[in-house]
Amino acid sequence: MVLAFRGRNYRISIAIDFGTARSGYAYQFFEDNGAKDPIFRNRWPDTNEFYPKTPTEILFRPDGSVEAWGHSARKRFTQLREEASEKGYVLIENFKTLLHDGKDRDQDGPFIMREGKKFSVMRLIAEFLRRIKEVALKDIAETLGGEGLLDENEIRWCLTVPAVWREDSKQIMCRAAQLAGLIGEGTQEAERLLLVLEPEAAAVHCQQVMMRKNEGGLESGKAIMIVDAGGGTVDITVHEVRLGEGLDELVPCGGGLHGSKYVDRNFREFLARKLCTEAMEEFETQWPVEYAKLMSETWENIKCSYDADPNSRESIAMPRLLEKILETSFPEVLDRLANVQGGDNTVICLTHDDMEAIFKAIVDQLIGKVRNQFTALEDRRCDILFLVGGFAESPVLKQRIQDEFGDRVERVVIPDRPGAAVLQGAASFGVNPGVVIARRSTLTYGKGCMSPFENGKDPEDKRIPKEIVSKIFQQEEYCDYCNGRFDIFVAAGDRVPSDAIVTRSYQIPPNETELTVTFLSTANSRVRYVDEEGVTEIAQVDLRLPFAPTGKSAKRMEIEMQFGQSQIIAYAIDPISGNRERCEFRFSSSY
Numbered sequence: 001m002v003l004a005f006r007g008r009n010y011r012i013s014i015a016i017d018f019g020t021a022r023s024g025y026a027y028q029f030f031e032d033n034g035a036k037d038p039i040f041r042n043r044w045p046d047t048n049e050f051y052p053k054t055p056t057e058i059l060f061r062p063d064g065s066v067e068a069w070g071h072s073a074r075k076r077f078t079q080l081r082e083e084a085s086e087k088g089y090v091l092i093e094n095f096k097t098l099l100h101d102g103k104d105r106d107q108d109g110p111f112i113m114r115e116g117k118k119f120s121v122m123r124l125i126a127e128f129l130r131r132i133k134e135v136a137l138k139d140i141a142e143t144l145g146g147e148g149l150l151d152e153n154e155i156r157w158c159l160t161v162p163a164v165w166r167e168d169s170k171q172i173m174c175r176a177a178q179l180a181g182l183i184g185e186g187t188q189e190a191e192r193l194l195l196v197l198e199p200e201a202a203a204v205h206c207q208q209v210m211m212r213k214n215e216g217g218l219e220s221g222k223a224i225m226i227v228d229a230g231g232g233t234v235d236i237t238v239h240e241v242r243l244g245e246g247l248d249e250l251v252p253c254g255g256g257l258h259g260s261k262y263v264d265r266n267f268r269e270f271l272a273r274k275l276c277t278e279a280m281e282e283f284e285t286q287w288p289v290e291y292a293k294l295m296s297e298t299w300e301n302i303k304c305s306y307d308a309d310p311n312s313r314e315s316i317a318m319p320r321l322l323e324k325i326l327e328t329s330f331p332e333v334l335d336r337l338a339n340v341q342g343g344d345n346t347v348i349c350l351t352h353d354d355m356e357a358i359f360k361a362i363v364d365q366l367i368g369k370v371r372n373q374f375t376a377l378e379d380r381r382c383d384i385l386f387l388v389g390g391f392a393e394s395p396v397l398k399q400r401i402q403d404e405f406g407d408r409v410e411r412v413v414i415p416d417r418p419g420a421a422v423l424q425g426a427a428s429f430g431v432n433p434g435v436v437i438a439r440r441s442t443l444t445y446g447k448g449c450m451s452p453f454e455n456g457k458d459p460e461d462k463r464i465p466k467e468i469v470s471k472i473f474q475q476e477e478y479c480d481y482c483n484g485r486f487d488i489f490v491a492a493g494d495r496v497p498s499d500a501i502v503t504r505s506y507q508i509p510p511n512e513t514e515l516t517v518t519f520l521s522t523a524n525s526r527v528r529y530v531d532e533e534g535v536t537e538i539a540q541v542d543l544r545l546p547f548a549p550t551g552k553s554a555k556r557m558e559i560e561m562q563f564g565q566s567q568i569i570a571y572a573i574d575p576i577s578g579n580r581e582r583c584e585f586r587f588s589s590s591y
Helices: 071-082 121-144 167-179 198-212 260-274 277-286 288-305 320-329 331-340 352-377 395-405 418-431 466-473
Strands: 012-018 022-029 057-060 066-069 090-093 109-114 117-120 155-161 193-197 223-229 234-242 246-256 314-317 347-350 384-388 411-413 436-440 444-452 481-490 495-497 502-508 514-522 536-544 555-562 569-573 580-582
Touching (some): 012 121, 012 198, 012 418, 022 418, 057 071, 057 121, 066 121, 071 288, 090 117, 109 121, 117 121, 155 198, 155 418, 167 536, 193 418, 198 223, 198 234, 198 246, 198 436, 246 352, 260 277, 260 288, 277 288, 288 314, 320 331, 347 352, 384 418, 395 411
Parallel strands (some): 012 155, 155 193, 223 384
Antiparallel strands (some): 057 066, 109 117, 314 347, 444 481, 444 514, 502 555, 514 536, 569 580
């Protein structure tokens, strides 16, 4: 987008892929665009694994300050447990998905309660982003040869977000980035932050990888589908490749909450049924570190290797502390376990049927969302399907994708290190945001207004006589008006170029100096009135228009909206003074 970046001399793009399960960063210097791959940290503190992301977990002290984060959070909490000093400490994980589906909300958005304490999700994200930023800047300083060689104003920050997120969730991420110190306050600082849709970042990366390998299939006109299967969300986009121009989105993005964390949820429910809910709750409450080890290490290894072999049979050694709980309070569970496992109650057996039940519902839902994207394409063929994201490493998901869609595309491609595809693509996107030349609007956006009344089309109860309108605007009107019309800025399904700007001019009462503008959305692309079913208020913006018109000219205001980027941006414009202010949306918690 030209306007957002005009007049800036960026030197580096730093992307943070903030994920449900894990998060990381990557960076690329503008001078390296097209010549070098983005650089990312492949080893994080307190782990021996080589992986581009660290767990999205934070450990808080009793006073509310941060004790540790990432891999270090769980390690430190384990130490505190061993020392019997963990009282008042709180370990928090899996908080990203609450932006989308969190039920408890206040003026800052969703929040969660832990140990009688209230934690704002926005502030949890800010705390985590702040620490990723510190690590990133330290690593980059070492690359440059010392601190102080990179100015904050030379940095374009890129923050990844799921394509299925609503505008209120994106806005909270922007506020969290500000709290984290990625950007400062004001319009100019806001323009240093790009929200990058995760599947679009993956599309950029996949395109670059294939071009660098000189692999065929990405000539202009080819359609590519990106299935970004992460821990919390699955995002699916379809783009047409236009070499020399960029990626043109063909249909609105799809997806939903069908990531690998929901397979974990099914496993927890399996344990509750096999052992008993009360025992598992007691185990998690009394021994949270051991419970987390069962889930994040033992089960994670089984989950990532499961290939749907009908002869497969897995077993998990019964954690000793869980066994003690069962022996003390639920001996009948151990007896039942021994009866169904040939006398062995020291392990938890997972048969093929068990594993299939744990995976099937989530994988079926994911496959259904991909199928919906093929349906949306209608007669248009999809040429290449890219499967990326952490869940993309699951053998069972790989096979299902191949079985279901292998005959509908030329090939299914899973890039090396699919978990880093979004991370690297986001850094590249920051260097060249124009690589996505157009998107499809998922909703219809606009605002309420008065329009000339159309006899036989508009209902009589919405008619405002011209005499009343004349008094409102203090000038003679020549027709009746219809109240409550929905003025469409962009309709659902519309192709919106990334540099497209939609501007509307509205007449306002001459003595009006302050206005509250309400923005609306609906899935209906042909909406006519603001009170139709499905129309939702998404935001309100307070505008100040202190300047009076000259002579007898009407007083007007202008609203400029940009929909072609990954978030909605609006400016309020006073045409008399020429002042333009970026609107800070106040999204309602019910949106």
